[in-house]
Amino acid sequence: MQYFVNVTLTGLTEGMVYSAFALALVLIWRSTRIVNFAQGSMAAATTFIALALIQAGQSYWVALIVALLSGLLLGAIIERVVIRPVEGGPELNAVIVTLGLFVAIQAAIAIVFGSAFQSFPTPFGLEGFQVGDNRIALTPNSVWVIAAVLVTMALLVVLFRFTRIGLAMRASAFGQEVARLLGVRVGRMLTLGWALAAVVGSLAGLLIAGGEFVYPAYMDSLIVFGFVAAVLGGLDSPIGAIVGGLILGLALSYVSGYVERGSALVNVAALVILMVVLLVRPGGLFASSTARRA
Amino acid sequence: MTAIAAATAASTLAACGGSDDGGGDGGGGGGGDASANEASDIGITEDSIKLGAHFPLTGVAAPGYSEIPTGADAYFDCLNEAGGVNGRTIDYIYRDDAYNPTTTSQVVNQLVLEDEVFAIVGGLGTPTHSAVLDFLNSEGVPDLFVSSGSLLWGADPETNPYTFGWQTDYESEGKIIGEYIAENFPDAKVGLFLQDDDFGEDGEAGIRQYIDDQIVAAERYTPGNTNVGPQIAALQAAGADFVVGFNVPSYTALSQLTALQLGYDPQWFYSNVGSDPTLVGNLLNNFSQGTVSDASLLDGALTTDYLPTVDEPDNPWVQEFQRIWDECGGDGELTNYRIYGMAQAYTTVQALQAAGQNPTRDDLIEAIEIAGGDWEGPVLAPFRYSEESHMGTAGMSISRITGDTTEQVEPVQLTDIGDAPIEDFDGEPAEVPENGIPNEESVMD
Numbered sequence: 001m002q003y004f005v006n007v008t009l010t011g012l013t014e015g016m017v018y019s020a021f022a023l024a025l026v027l028i029w030r031s032t033r034i035v036n037f038a039q040g041s042m043a044a045a046t047t048f049i050a051l052a053l054i055q056a057g058q059s060y061w062v063a064l065i066v067a068l069l070s071g072l073l074l075g076a077i078i079e080r081v082v083i084r085p086v087e088g089g090p091e092l093n094a095v096i097v098t099l100g101l102f103v104a105i106q107a108a109i110a111i112v113f114g115s116a117f118q119s120f121p122t123p124f125g126l127e128g129f130q131v132g133d134n135r136i137a138l139t140p141n142s143v144w145v146i147a148a149v150l151v152t153m154a155l156l157v158v159l160f161r162f163t164r165i166g167l168a169m170r171a172s173a174f175g176q177e178v179a180r181l182l183g184v185r186v187g188r189m190l191t192l193g194w195a196l197a198a199v200v201g202s203l204a205g206l207l208i209a210g211g212e213f214v215y216p217a218y219m220d221s222l223i224v225f226g227f228v229a230a231v232l233g234g235l236d237s238p239i240g241a242i243v244g245g246l247i248l249g250l251a252l253s254y255v256s257g258y259v260e261r262g263s264a265l266v267n268v269a270a271l272v273i274l275m276v277v278l279l280v281r282p283g284g285l286f287a288s289s290t291a292r293r294a
Numbered sequence: 295m296t297a298i299a300a301a302t303a304a305s306t307l308a309a310c311g312g313s314d315d316g317g318g319d320g321g322g323g324g325g326g327d328a329s330a331n332e333a334s335d336i337g338i339t340e341d342s343i344k345l346g347a348h349f350p351l352t353g354v355a356a357p358g359y360s361e362i363p364t365g366a367d368a369y370f371d372c373l374n375e376a377g378g379v380n381g382r383t384i385d386y387i388y389r390d391d392a393y394n395p396t397t398t399s400q401v402v403n404q405l406v407l408e409d410e411v412f413a414i415v416g417g418l419g420t421p422t423h424s425a426v427l428d429f430l431n432s433e434g435v436p437d438l439f440v441s442s443g444s445l446l447w448g449a450d451p452e453t454n455p456y457t458f459g460w461q462t463d464y465e466s467e468g469k470i471i472g473e474y475i476a477e478n479f480p481d482a483k484v485g486l487f488l489q490d491d492d493f494g495e496d497g498e499a500g501i502r503q504y505i506d507d508q509i510v511a512a513e514r515y516t517p518g519n520t521n522v523g524p525q526i527a528a529l530q531a532a533g534a535d536f537v538v539g540f541n542v543p544s545y546t547a548l549s550q551l552t553a554l555q556l557g558y559d560p561q562w563f564y565s566n567v568g569s570d571p572t573l574v575g576n577l578l579n580n581f582s583q584g585t586v587s588d589a590s591l592l593d594g595a596l597t598t599d600y601l602p603t604v605d606e607p608d609n610p611w612v613q614e615f616q617r618i619w620d621e622c623g624g625d626g627e628l629t630n631y632r633i634y635g636m637a638q639a640y641t642t643v644q645a646l647q648a649a650g651q652n653p654t655r656d657d658l659i660e661a662i663e664i665a666g667g668d669w670e671g672p673v674l675a676p677f678r679y680s681e682e683s684h685m686g687t688a689g690m691s692i693s694r695i696t697g698d699t700t701e702q703v704e705p706v707q708l709t710d711i712g713d714a715p716i717e718d719f720d721g722e723p724a725e726v727p728e729n730g731i732p733n734e735e736s737v738m739d
Binding site: 130267 | 352353354356357490514515516518519520521522523524525527528530531544547548551554555556557577578
């Protein structure tokens with residue numbers, strides 16, 4: 001029983017991490033209709049900035065704020081300088097450019113910060129809570145991760161559903177011409193979308209790194225799982241991203257914990273889950289009505 | 295990708311740059327006469343021998359392992375300054391394969407076909423080196439002293455006549471660990487934490503020969519999947535109070551972190567590969583700022599040794615390697631990985647000396663088969679080299695990690711693969727020759 005609880009809790013925490021990353025993908029998809037493959041490298045870059053600050057003696061929280069701000073800046077600059085020139089062309093162009101960015105940013109990190117493995121500190125403890133006689137696989141750090149992701153999701157829901165700026169961002173993403181005719185400053189909205197997505201990505205990068213090891217490519221496997229989680233949830237819905245991440249985290253943890261040699265089957269299992277969900281609900285679990293899709 | 299390419303270029307430059315200094319004059323080492331030198335085979339000129347290697351300088355396996363070639367490079371630099379081998383300097387080129395077998399094929403191709411090395415020395419990793427095993431043997435390139443304890447390199451010299459192992463193989467290591475547990479912890483419930491490949495399988499096969507009935511769980515992790523929560527939780531659930539890990543260093547750190555999280559505190563025994571206390575300590579270093587109060591999580595863990603280690607400052611080999619590192623090394627401290635690289639370079643020089651004044655590639659192989667079993671050096675127990683076996687050293691001691699040092703709990707044991715018995719090794723530790731350079735007679739001239 002304790003084993004089941006521990007495997008479940010491990011899965012929930014991992015799932016929240018996937019959710020965090022999926023949220024960033026959803027955000028950029030909702031606000032620009034681009035799938036951003038560079039998201040992982042961008043998050044890794046800001047995580048290394050935070051690590052450099054921590055190693056220079058700054059507190060975790062200062063580093064967190066600086067990382068989020070540099071994410072904001074990085075997202076805006078990339079949109080203006082790299083994405084804007086290809087935005088008018090075929091949709092695929094921008095996606096391919098983000099793939100190129102993915103590799104380029106990783107290389108830049110290796111040049112600036114080196115490619116060594118380093119541990120990344122956490123603001124809270126890594127020892128599990130004591131329940132009765134047993135310690136369970138839920139740590140103060142996992143609580144911080146879960147709380148941070150849920151708060152971010154709530155903020156995003158509020159932004160898109162209840163604010164004018166959120167509405168304007170969605171409008172710019174869906175129909176640039178119409179939005180422009182209605183007086184929305186589309187260019188600014190797209191920049192804002194990239195910047196906000198990069199902030200959420202930076203947060204995800206920091207949450208993922210805490211209590212783990214970082215190196216320039218540490219986000220690689222998470223990019224895949226983050227995409228699976230986002231697509232599971234429907235790519236369009238912040239709540240879907242969270243649910244998708246949790247489902248994936250739990251399922252992979254059960255596969256790893258209960259299937260013989262399960263640790264090797266985790267990647268295959270992720271693909272199977274994705275296939276099954278897309279066969280049953282092609283738009284993902286939380287897809288909005290198909291009529292709205294362009 | 296770009297990062298890998300850049301790192302390759304940098305390391306190659308460093309390697310080439312390092313080997314340019316040091317004169318080729320004077321007949322050091324084997325005491326040969328440079329004037330009698332000929333360009334006897336590919337990679338050998340009158341005054342140089344070109345050797346190649348592949349190591350993970352970037353990526354998952356880089357921590358620790360990337361230091362091995364820097365140790366070898368320092369050793370060869372000092373050797374070159376002292377006159378080289380038979381008046382020839384060693385030109386040592388190592389390239390980054392990022393522990394990716396596809397890349398290994400690529401860089402070894404480059405070493406053999408473009409750089410035209412005489413031999414490959416110390417190529418690291420089971421999955422990586424497997425990818426070039428056939429190529430090197432079909433090309434007839436000596437493939438010396440693979441940095442891995444797989445049985446693949448030495449158990450079948452008929453199929454792979456050009457390949458030699460070097461370190462203690464994982465099966466023999468498993469046997470020595472198993473016997474130690476059976477004798478000293480007969481009531482322990484043993485759990486195994488295994489890398490899901492040859493490394494874990496060979497180790498498990500060895501250990502099960504002695505304590506099959508004591509093993510309550512065997513959990514496997516896949517390198518790359520950093521979530522080992524389910525595996526550690528399973529060991530805990532099975533009631534294991536003694537865990538033996540056949541895993542790489544980053545997974546030692548991960549298993550310690552996960553055990554901390556679960557409040558799981560068994561007696562740990564990490565096989566030689568995963569146990570370097572300095573490296574694991576560095577990996578866990580940032581966590582200790584505030585959250586993990588004690589950085590020496592490995593305190594009290596058991597491990598095995600087949601080489602002297604940096605925490606034995608009184609060992610004459612360690613003192614000599616320290617001198618070499620200070621005089622010819624680069625940045626950073628002498629580490630166990632650098633000692634590994636130097637010790638491997640030492641064996642390489644023994645092989646080159648035994649192969650005679652003007653060796654061919656086949657001479658080198660024959661010389662190791664004839665003389666290699668008698669070589670002494672920093673390695674604690676003798677090699678098994680002969681026409682029938684290309685296996686490396688066969689012995690290990692067992693020690694306990696206490697803080698930053700280790701304390702021997704069992705002297706060197708000697709065994710072999712299969713059902714060979716385990717015996718006490720009764721030989722004396724070898725003495726350090728002048729300048730740390732071996733002095734083997736040629737067996738070929």
